[in-house]
Each structure stands twice: as C-alpha cells, then as structure tokens.
Amino acid sequence: MNKVMDDNLLKRYEEVKGLIEGYCKTNLSEEFAGLCIRAIDKVIETNEKGFSKGRLEGWACGAVHALAGVNFYFEKFSKINVKASDLYKSFNISSSTALSRSKEIRDGIIGADIKDWVTEENRSTLKEIAYNIAREAIYIENYEERINEAYFALSLYDRCVDAMLIIADEEIMDLNKKKEAYKLALDAGYDEIKEDFESFRGNFWSIKETQPYMLAKFSYGDLLWALGEKEEAIKEYTEMIELNSSDSQGIRYILINWLLEMNKDEEVEKLLATYSDDATAIFKYARALLSYKYGDLDKAKDELKEAVKVNSFIPPYLLGYKSMPKSLPDYCEAGDEKEAIMYCWYSLSAWRSILGSLQWLRKNYR
Structure with a gap:
C-alpha cells in the first residue's frame, strides 16, 4: 500500500x-x-x-x-x-x-x-475452469446469459472450443461468418491434441481431450453441407469415422445419406459393410434404397419390408403424407416417430435424387 x-x-x-x-x-x-x-x-x-x-x-x-x-x-x-x-x-x-x-x-x-x-x-487451471463454465452454459435456458457465460469462459481461456461453439451456434451471423467461427473452433480443438493426434486415431471421442475437436468437426461439416460444399462436408464426416471407428456420435447415419445423394455408391457399400451388424431403421432403409438403385427390386422389397418393421413412421414423412417440423427433435428412440423425423431430415434429398424411388416406396411400403 x-x-x-x-x-x-x-x-x-x-x-x-x-x-x-x-x-x-x-x-x-x-x-x-x-x-x-x-x-x-x-x-x-x-x-x-x-x-x-x-x-x-x-x-x-x-x-x-x-x-x-x-x-x-x-x-x-x-x-x-x-x-x-x-x-x-x-x-x-x-x-x-x-x-x-x-x-x-x-x-x-x-x-x-x-x-x-x-x-x-486457479491460474494453472483456468483452461479446465473455462471448459466447466462453457459446459454448464449449454444448459442455461436464457439466451443472453448463455452467450455471456460463453464469452466469460473465453476471457479465461481464449481457445475454449466449447465456448467458441456456443457462440458460433447461437449468435446471429451470416453463414460464411459462421463457417469461419466453426473453423476457428476446429483449429483450436486440433491444437489441443495435435501432439497425440495419430496415437488417438481410431479411439477419438472415447478420449475426453478429443471431444471438443470432434464436436467442432461435426458442426463444421454440417455447415459445409448447408453451404453446398458437399464434397468437403463428406470429407470431414468420413474422417470423423476414421478417427472414431466405434462412431459413438452416430456420424454414419448422416454420412450414408450424403453419400447416396452424391452417387458415391461404392462408399455407401463400404459404410454398410463396416457396420454390417447395424440394425437401425436408418441403415435398413439405406440398404433398401441402394438395392432399388441397383435394380435389384426383389431384394429391395424384402429390405424395405424389414425396414418398415423397425420404423413404420418413416414412409409417410418421406412421401409427404405427414409434414416435417421446422426443427429437429432433441432426442429420439429406436422405432419412434421422432426417429422418423430425424431420418427424413437427412435422407429426403437422397430419396429424391434417385429416379422413381419415392414412387416405388409408395407402392411397396404397406
């Protein structure tokens, strides 16, 4: 004093x-x-x-x-x-x-x-504290409080990926600015793990340190697709599966529809083979659609029958008998209507891209 x-x-x-x-x-x-x-x-x-x-x-x-x-x-x-x-x-x-x-x-x-x-x-743990604040901020209902907490986390640690993603997700900005924001988050996430990147390969997401990077990669790839940069989006999601072979994030369920839409049939086959035990509605409908595309109609019909058994809510949404909501549900369960909405959100363009597939579906799903 x-x-x-x-x-x-x-x-x-x-x-x-x-x-x-x-x-x-x-x-x-x-x-x-x-x-x-x-x-x-x-x-x-x-x-x-x-x-x-x-x-x-x-x-x-x-x-x-x-x-x-x-x-x-x-x-x-x-x-x-x-x-x-x-x-x-x-x-x-x-x-x-x-x-x-x-x-x-x-x-x-x-x-x-x-x-x-x-x-x-605390100075030595500001990074950890910043991530804790950002992760708790996700559950704050008030928009302004949520954003303020994200900026506060960044004031403690300016490479806090979770905080960067909250801001990129929620602040009003044009899509190109949003792309830049997601890329910054992705780069920050990579910097956190670059020394161990190759040794982590195959086990991403199960290793906590990799999760911010994978979250950023998911958001970045999703936005690339929305911007029409579809090859780049596929590249991002394909790498995510290579990095996390168990695919805990469920990336394959989006990727398979992107591949179908872009006529990457060999890659569709490879993905279906990699997860051959996957009995979800998403993969069953994808198998039926691919068989239809190949002209193997008997096989396609059998696969469609199996798919409908798993989730019968899907065809009415694909065919427009039911209207899609404006946003995705927060969660779904196997076989329920929310799963159907999520599936159609990502797959409708793939079905529309294959000539005659929806007419075939209309005739055969019952």
Whole structure:
C-alpha cells in the first residue's frame, strides 16, 4: 500500500486487513488473503471517502466474497468450496451488505479481466475452469446469459472450443461468418491434441481431450453441407469415422445419406459393410434404397419390408403424407416417430435424387 493515510484511515485499514487475514488463515490461504488485501488497497486508492464509511466487517466480507467469486469458490466444480451463507455468518454481516460491498469491489476494482486476481492454483487451471463454465452454459435456458457465460469462459481461456461453439451456434451471423467461427473452433480443438493426434486415431471421442475437436468437426461439416460444399462436408464426416471407428456420435447415419445423394455408391457399400451388424431403421432403409438403385427390386422389397418393421413412421414423412417440423427433435428412440423425423431430415434429398424411388416406396411400403 503506497498511499499515505491519516491515523483514522490507517487504523480502519489495519482492522479490515486483520479480519481478512483471520478468516483466510482458518478457511482459505495466505495467498488468497493477499489478493483480498490488494483489492482493499485499490478501494482506498480510488475511493478513500467510500472506504471511510460503513462497517469494517462489510468491507472485509465484501472483499472475500468478490475474490471467492473470481476464484470460483462458490461453484460445485471448484476444489475449494465456500458457502456464501457461512461467509456472512463468519463476519457477522447481512447478505445485503456483503453483496453490496462485493459488487462494488468486483465492478469497480477487479473488472472483466480476472486473470490477475486468481490464485496461482486457479491460474494453472483456468483452461479446465473455462471448459466447466462453457459446459454448464449449454444448459442455461436464457439466451443472453448463455452467450455471456460463453464469452466469460473465453476471457479465461481464449481457445475454449466449447465456448467458441456456443457462440458460433447461437449468435446471429451470416453463414460464411459462421463457417469461419466453426473453423476457428476446429483449429483450436486440433491444437489441443495435435501432439497425440495419430496415437488417438481410431479411439477419438472415447478420449475426453478429443471431444471438443470432434464436436467442432461435426458442426463444421454440417455447415459445409448447408453451404453446398458437399464434397468437403463428406470429407470431414468420413474422417470423423476414421478417427472414431466405434462412431459413438452416430456420424454414419448422416454420412450414408450424403453419400447416396452424391452417387458415391461404392462408399455407401463400404459404410454398410463396416457396420454390417447395424440394425437401425436408418441403415435398413439405406440398404433398401441402394438395392432399388441397383435394380435389384426383389431384394429391395424384402429390405424395405424389414425396414418398415423397425420404423413404420418413416414412409409417410418421406412421401409427404405427414409434414416435417421446422426443427429437429432433441432426442429420439429406436422405432419412434421422432426417429422418423430425424431420418427424413437427412435422407429426403437422397430419396429424391434417385429416379422413381419415392414412387416405388409408395407402392411397396404397406
């Protein structure tokens, strides 16, 4: 503290400092106490008159509360947990007074850039904290809060792929800007794992560190297809299956329809053979469609019969007897109507691209 203080101010400062040190010695750490005291120093430098007023316990508790928030001590994922109610009780102060002082310190002293106000331990785990914040943000219902949390995560770690994806997914921007945003996320995800990329090959997604990259690759490929860059989209999704042979993300269910639409029949055959045990409606309808395309109508009819047994909701949507919703359902179960909607969302163009397939379906699905 460089500021020259009169006796009353100095006494007040020393008492607040003592309260902070006493609490932190019992509950937190000497390093954390130092951050709180530095915040009080800044308060005096910028607002000496304000600091001269109010209960000492309010300033001490406010500083601890503000810095505990900055260091995520109130969050479930933190290794150190502080309960706000216990904090107020320790300083014998009301929550309203503590929160008022905390806000004053947080807004006026700490600001948006918190990196200089975190403990050494937290500084080394800002990346992990950023990812935790971004992953929790996905479940926030309010749009503005969700976006703000994503930007906050990026302020802690500017390569946080999950936060980048929230922004790319949800912020209003034209498709080319969105493409750039997804590519930035994809590149950031690659940078995280590039040293182990080849050793991870085949087991992506099951390895936690690869998941941000695979999520970014999914979104990037999906947008490429929407932009008409279909060969590039197929390339992205084909590589995803090569990287994750178990295909935990279900990429094959989208890719097979893209391949059918683009007349890549050999690649369709290869994909069907790779997952020959796949008994989902998506693959059964794909097998029937490919057999129809090859002119093997008896085989196609038998395969269609098997497909309808697995999900009978699909033909009415493909044939337009039922209207497709404007957006995909959040989830589906095998054989249900939501699965039919998801299938038709990705496959209708493939059926339309094969001459006569829908007329054949109309005659044979019942």
